[in-house]
Amino acid sequence: MRILTLHSDFIKFAAKKKAIDDAETVEKAEHEVNECLVVLSSVEKRDEANPDAVVKRYIAEVEDIAKKVNAAKIVIYPYV
DSSP states (O other): OEEEEEEEEEEEEEOOSOSSTTOOOOOOSEEEEEEEEEEEEEOOGGGGGOHHHHHHHHHHHHHHHHHHHTOSEEEEEEOO
């Protein structure tokens, strides 16, 4: 898994369509989150070998970064 983190004043985004068939339905309205840590995440083929370990490391990394920048809000965003 690859991540890119940004400590942002704000981020605006809007759901345009479902990425996968099983995704929950959400409003198409624009959303804005202020003073947040944005985590752009990309899953790689090799992550399929041990997804539990990847998720544990991902959580630990994001928590560590959020603590360092004093971010109370985290936005996890898929990145291709």
